[in-house]
Amino acid sequence: MSTLSLEQVTKQFGAFYAAREISFTAEEGEFVTLLGPSGCGKTTLLKMIGGFHQPDSGRILINGQSVNNLPPEKRNTAMCFQSYALFPHLNVAHNICFGLKQKRLPVAEQQLRLAEVLKQVGLQDQHLKMPVQLSGGQQQRVALARAMVTRPDVVLFDEPLSNLDAKLRESVRFEIKELQRQYQLTSIYVTHDQAEALTMSDKIVVLNAGNVEQIGPPEEIYYRPANRFVADFIGAANIDIAHITPAEQPGFYRVRCQLGEFYVRSPRPPLAEHCYICWRPEDARFVPQPQTGDNHFFLTLRKMAFMGNLTEAWGDNDDGKLSVRLQLIKKPQAESGARVCFRLPEDAIHFLEPVAEGHDEMA
Numbered sequence: 001m002s003t004l005s006l007e008q009v010t011k012q013f014g015a016f017y018a019a020r021e022i023s024f025t026a027e028e029g030e031f032v033t034l035l036g037p038s039g040c041g042k043t044t045l046l047k048m049i050g051g052f053h054q055p056d057s058g059r060i061l062i063n064g065q066s067v068n069n070l071p072p073e074k075r076n077t078a079m080c081f082q083s084y085a086l087f088p089h090l091n092v093a094h095n096i097c098f099g100l101k102q103k104r105l106p107v108a109e110q111q112l113r114l115a116e117v118l119k120q121v122g123l124q125d126q127h128l129k130m131p132v133q134l135s136g137g138q139q140q141r142v143a144l145a146r147a148m149v150t151r152p153d154v155v156l157f158d159e160p161l162s163n164l165d166a167k168l169r170e171s172v173r174f175e176i177k178e179l180q181r182q183y184q185l186t187s188i189y190v191t192h193d194q195a196e197a198l199t200m201s202d203k204i205v206v207l208n209a210g211n212v213e214q215i216g217p218p219e220e221i222y223y224r225p226a227n228r229f230v231a232d233f234i235g236a237a238n239i240d241i242a243h244i245t246p247a248e249q250p251g252f253y254r255v256r257c258q259l260g261e262f263y264v265r266s267p268r269p270p271l272a273e274h275c276y277i278c279w280r281p282e283d284a285r286f287v288p289q290p291q292t293g294d295n296h297f298f299l300t301l302r303k304m305a306f307m308g309n310l311t312e313a314w315g316d317n318d319d320g321k322l323s324v325r326l327q328l329i330k331k332p333q334a335e336s337g338a339r340v341c342f343r344l345p346e347d348a349i350h351f352l353e354p355v356a357e358g359h360d361e362m363a
């Protein structure tokens, strides 16, 4: 078991920053996901950890030792790519042992490790098959076995599921996570798929244009996004501008925004009186008997879409300047064009970054 730390790691391609002063740690056996949109620098970071790119500045440490000057083969990291990265002309056993052969490990040791890892990934009976004779999920397990067999300090996953269809992705996601947990593999996992990141990770590093936006466990990232980018990128969010003042009770705040007045409980105080706020579409409750007062608001319904387990709805506030998205468990008895009442629970509103001066859309 090993730890991995990045300290202020920067990588430029010409004048362009692919990674700018990135710092995070993966503790022993931790599953850390690098999540962000295309081009945000995920693969560049993974390649620097693996030794395929050299950082311009900053340090990469494995078990507390800098590996900046070590070539890839001396780093004891293992890459796990999409399933198609298996060698098509080699059977399962030869695919798995490829790295061990290159390291010139004695054949007896190779056989021992092969048997062990085949058992770990549940492919004991498949070792003579060629990759084309395996299902997508089995191919993915071979790719993982090939990484695990070298007993790496850190496993680096580069979008390993992007080649699989939606259903298989889900089951293989759980298989990888289970193996990672069982064998306490310190793992760095690159994806732009938020569902993958939320279900698999111990910790998520949210990246945007080469910068870290937030680092935290999945629940914190989802329920306490640090800023508009994170709130919007992970899940759906309604974002508004608000004036926030402390209420009498500690930990409670009065929030005035375009939707109305809200009484909010937040473990995190706002960073300024004038901040962006967000709330999740699933947090609003339909109120059949309209009420006024704190935490109630009115929308003119614009559109509703019945999705089976929930109904998606879109509506505008009274002055028509704010459009809001809702996910309701029960379809409201109302038609498009109706003015209907909703309520937000006290803990639904989250405080984001301060609004820049002169940018007051509420005025």
Ligand SMILES: Nc1ncnc2c1ncn2[C@@H]1O[C@H](COP(=O)(O)OP(=O)(O)OP(=O)(O)O)[C@@H](O)[C@H]1O
Pocket (backbone or CB within 6 Å): 013, 018, 036, 037, 038, 039, 040, 041, 042, 043, 044, 045, 192
């Ligand atoms: N060798 C290179 N030379 C110049 N620019 C590069 C090079 N490699 C990457 N980049 C640029 O750096 C940025 C980050 O690339 P990177 O591959 O790390 O993104 P990513 O987040 O992994 O994206 P994706 O999800 O699309 O794979 C991109 O704008 C890319 O064009």
